Amino acid sequence: MKSYKDRRGTVTGSGAAAFVALLAAVIILYMLLVPPEYREEILGPVVPGEEEPGVITPGGEPVTEVEILSKVPGRLDKLATPSLTVPLDSVVLFSDVESKKIGEATSVFAQNSLLSEETDAIRFNVLDPVNTQNVLLTFKAKKSKGRIVIKLNGNVVFNDIITQPTITPIPIPTEYLQKQNLMEFRVAGPGWKFWSTNEYLLENVQIVGDVKDVSHLEAKTRFILDSNDLLNTKKARIQFVPNCAPGEAGPLELYINDQMIEKATPLCGDLQRTEFLPQKLKTGENTLTFKTDAGSYIIDQILLTFVFREPVIPTYYFEIEEEDLDELLDSEDKYADLELEFVGPEFKNLDVYINGHTIHIDEKGTSFNMNIEEFLIYGTNAIKLYPRSRNIDVTSLNIKVITE
Known part of the structure; x- marks a missing residue:
């Protein structure tokens, strides 16, 4: 018969199994109660690419x-349409000639003697010398003795003796005109009559001419082109009907955004067509300009057509x-x-x-x-x-x- 001491120092097999089962239950209960973030630290991270037990992909294999x-x-x-047509308003080209006084002086006095000489001058401006024609010099000679010499910008326009108070208007060559002009009056010396004095007193001196207003020989019209239409345009053309007097109208110039696309004398009353490069166009506002240097035009039925590329x-x-x-x-x-x-x-x-x-x-x-x-x-x-x-x-x- 074993002593009590011997029974305390001996561990039976059934007791060990019970202890292990109890320990496992405690660990499982602990893992269930611990927060997930701490549970991952205890068990370790999930390895990427590994499937969790019990998850099966369709067909048993991953997609x-x-x-x-x-x-x-x-x-x-x-493209909404294969082309775009833009009608524009009619334009009128014409010139207007007006007779204007371009220079004047109340009086001009010049004299020449053996001991002294006195000259006089008139300064005047001409805005558009090219379009100023039929220029005349008129005056009334209150005193006239000797030969008078009149120059415009250094060019002699009159050199003669005036014997009457009123004379025929003196024509001024237009090629002598400048924007800023100087007309000089000088009297020739007495010559062998050295004791005498030659002199002129001119009153109501006027320089007149026909000034052509060419501001209406150019007309502009505008149109809008959006970026998509411009990008898709492969060619552009303009058509119009010029109404004019045959033989009187000058060459007609066409510009797109100040770039010339045509210069020709059209047939009056006939439909005109002209193609131009789309590179002359721009996004937004564009300008079409008609210009001539003579005659008059009424330009009707203006159409701009833009043909699009696919x-x-x-x-x-x-x-x-x-x-x-x-x-x-x-x-x-x-x-x-x-x-x-x-x-x-x-x-x-x-x-x-x-x-x-x-x-x-x-x-x-x-x-x-x-x-x-x-x-x-x-x-x-x-x-x-x-x-x-x-x-x-x-x-x-x-x-x-x-x-x-």
Whole structure:
């Protein structure tokens, strides 16, 4: 029979098992009660790529994607009309001639003697010498003795003896005119009659001429062109009908934004057409100018036409090897996914061309997906987006082979 001491120092098998079970229960209870962030520190982080026990992907395998094309098409636009016609108001070109006094003096006095000489002058301005014609000098000679010499800008315009108070107006050559003019009056010396004095006193001295107002020989009209229309313009033309008097009208000049596009004498009353480069145009306000140097024009039925080019729509290419396409077509777990993503959910109307096949998209939404494996071919494949409505913003075009 064992002593009491011996029984205390001996641990039985059933007692050890009970102790382990109790310890495990305490640990499990502790792990359930501890906060998750501390639980992760105790157990260690989850290794990326490892599946949690009990999570099964469809088919028993994870879904894989192989990208074969990725593009950002951006904005797709379709022309609303093949051209734009802008009618403009009629313009009138004409000149107006008016007789004007361009210089004057109340009186002019000049004398010459043996001991002294006195001269006089008139200064006057001419705004447009080229268009000032039929210039005349008139005056009344209150005193006249000897020979008087009159010069304009250093050029002699009169050199003679005046015997009567009133004379025929003296013509002034227009080629002597300048914008700032000086007309000088001088009397010749007495010569051998050295004891006498030659002198002239002229009153009511006037210089008159016909001044042609050419400000109406040029007319401008304006039109507006927005940036999209300018960008799409491949050629531009103008047409108009010039009404004028044959033989009297001068050459007609046309300008776009101060750049000449034509200079010719048109047939009066006939429709005129002229093409010009779109590079002469600009975004916003543009100016069309008509100009001539003689005669008069009434220019009617002015039309500007801008012929647009079709927007450039790129074609995207991608390659598929023969064995890859065969595997794709034979597999029930693989398919080729076309995905288009759009900026907004508004209505879209566009066609997708894939190797000669057409997919019509006529719906709302921010994305579009379709299995296109039946449209694919060996080698080089082509896909193109063609808009049927204006301003379709495509943020991405992706083609992927997806394995489930």
